Amino acid sequence: MKRLLMSELCTMRKGQTINEVDLYKYKDSSDAGIPIISSSTTRNGIMGYLSPTAAKNYKTIGKPFDLSWVTNGYAGKVTLRNNHFLPTEKCGIAAIKKKYIDDVNPKWLEIYLNSVTPNHVIAKEGNGKLEVVQMKNVPVNIPSKALQNKIVAEYNKNQSIINSLLKIKKDAQQSLLKRISYRSKSFKMAEVFFITSGVRVTQEEVYRNPGKFPIVTSKTKDEGIAWYADKSWLNTFTKNDKKVIQTQECITWSKDGNAGELFYRNSPFFPNDHCGVLIPKNSSAINLKWFRFAFNKYFTQYAVAQSSQGMLYEEQMSNISVNLPVDLNGNIDIQLQEKLLTQYNKLDDIDNKINSLIKDYSF
Incomplete structure (x- = not known):
């Protein structure tokens, strides 16, 4: 060798x-x-x-x-x-x-x-x-x-098997999605969410302040977590007179790279400037788990190319329209979202099972 x-x-x-x-x-x-x-x-x-x-x-x-x-x-x-x-x-x-x-x-x-x-x-x-x-x-x-x-x-033999599994997954997902339909109404994202992002911290600063508190960036691997740092240090950062650390349930999106990909968050984290944050204006109107499932790939189409990299910033996100489930009076219907979530959970089960098989055949 x-x-x-x-x-x-x-x-x-x-x-x-x-x-x-x-x-x-x-x-x-x-x-x-x-x-x-x-x-x-x-x-x-x-x-x-x-x-x-x-x-x-x-x-x-x-x-x-x-x-x-x-x-x-x-x-x-x-x-x-x-x-x-x-x-x-x-x-x-x-x-x-x-x-x-x-x-x-x-x-x-x-x-x-x-x-x-x-x-x-x-x-x-x-x-x-x-x-x-x-x-x-x-x-x-x-x-x-x-x-x-x-x-x-x-490798080629395994890829052939993986491609077959991916087709099975796609067909199963499409079949289930055809059953998911609901009465809806269009809303601008800014009508439904407070839209913000974090602030920049560098790798050198993180290494000088080691700890166990997650820092979320535009990464799409490892749930977007790039580093861990000292919470007391991160707690000193503010933006628009508010702490940058997020403690409430929310959605984050990647602002660049694979711009528009969504993540559901229900534990405290620190977003950097490459990470956008969506916080419901009315927490009783939006089921965030459902929202992430329903719109995870939706926002990527709105990313614009800049320096050969996708970008989706706060101003763009604010003006994007989404169709949300509503009741007969045109009000956002969270109970319907929760029912729909059970269908999306079935999609997630299919995804996890086939991804497990794909992992077995991956190099």
């Missing part, structure tokens, strides 16, 4: 800022275009497509069988690309050097790197980072080509 650093095995570079004027989004991915790869974890990282003519204006273009990785946000996620692609500044490219091209299966390298890069990610102001300088120092233990190919074959 040969051991090399990524700097020895691959040439690496970072992407560039894409001029939004140049963006040309095709109606479907089969149209001829160069995919733009960002830090998004959805749609295989593709944020849109650029016309081949416009792509020529950019220096950094990935080639088939190059690997891309996320440098900011969900940092460290590595993807083998089968076609030319255009990386943004939130994305790095790794190309296997010619002298090793016969020794390393690029698909195996993708699988291997995804198993080790999380250990090399650093946090900065609530966002994970794995820049070129860190990726260069990631060690790679290279087995024989035969063993690499065997690992890839096993």
Whole structure:
């Protein structure tokens, strides 16, 4: 087994800022275009497509069988690309050097790197980072080509099973969702919620004030909790003359990265400036568990791209309309929400059971 650093095995570079004027989004991915790869974890990282003519204006273009990785946000996620692609500044490219091209299966390298890069990610102001300088120092233990190919074959077999499970989950969810219907009325989010966010704390400050109190950021893993710190220190932070620490039941959303993803909170936490907070104006009108289930993916469509990263800030959130269950008089009906919640709990059970099976087949 040969051991090399990524700097020895691959040439690496970072992407560039894409001029939004140049963006040309095709109606479907089969149209001829160069995919733009960002830090998004959805749609295989593709944020849109650029016309081949416009792509020529950019220096950094990935080639088939190059690997891309996320440098900011969900940092460290590595993807083998089968076609030319255009990386943004939130994305790095790794190309296997010619002298090793016969020794390393690029698909195996993708699988291997995804198993080790999380250990090399650093946090900065609530966002994970794995820049070129860190990726260069990631060690790679290279087995024989035969063993690499065997690992890839096993991985592909498992992925086929996972894809089948995902289809079963999707079909089951859609079938159940068809049964969930209710009388509704449109409300602006600002009519129903107090909308705010936290304040910035840095990783260095957290390390100087260690503790056990959770700090929530824009992360979507680990329920958004990035760090733990001293509660008495965090209690000194205020915003608009109010304590930043949240102690009441609420919903949070990711303001950037996977912008718009929701989390239900029923225990105290400290939100940083990448974390939005929704507090019901009338707690007896909204069942927050139901709201999270019903609207978890709804808000992502309102995120706007900025610096190749989704953004959904307070002003945008305030103006979004949601259809809420109402009674015959047009008043928000919390009892109906509670009945609907039992149906969503069935969806959650399906999700958990299939996710457990998927975990068994994941590398």
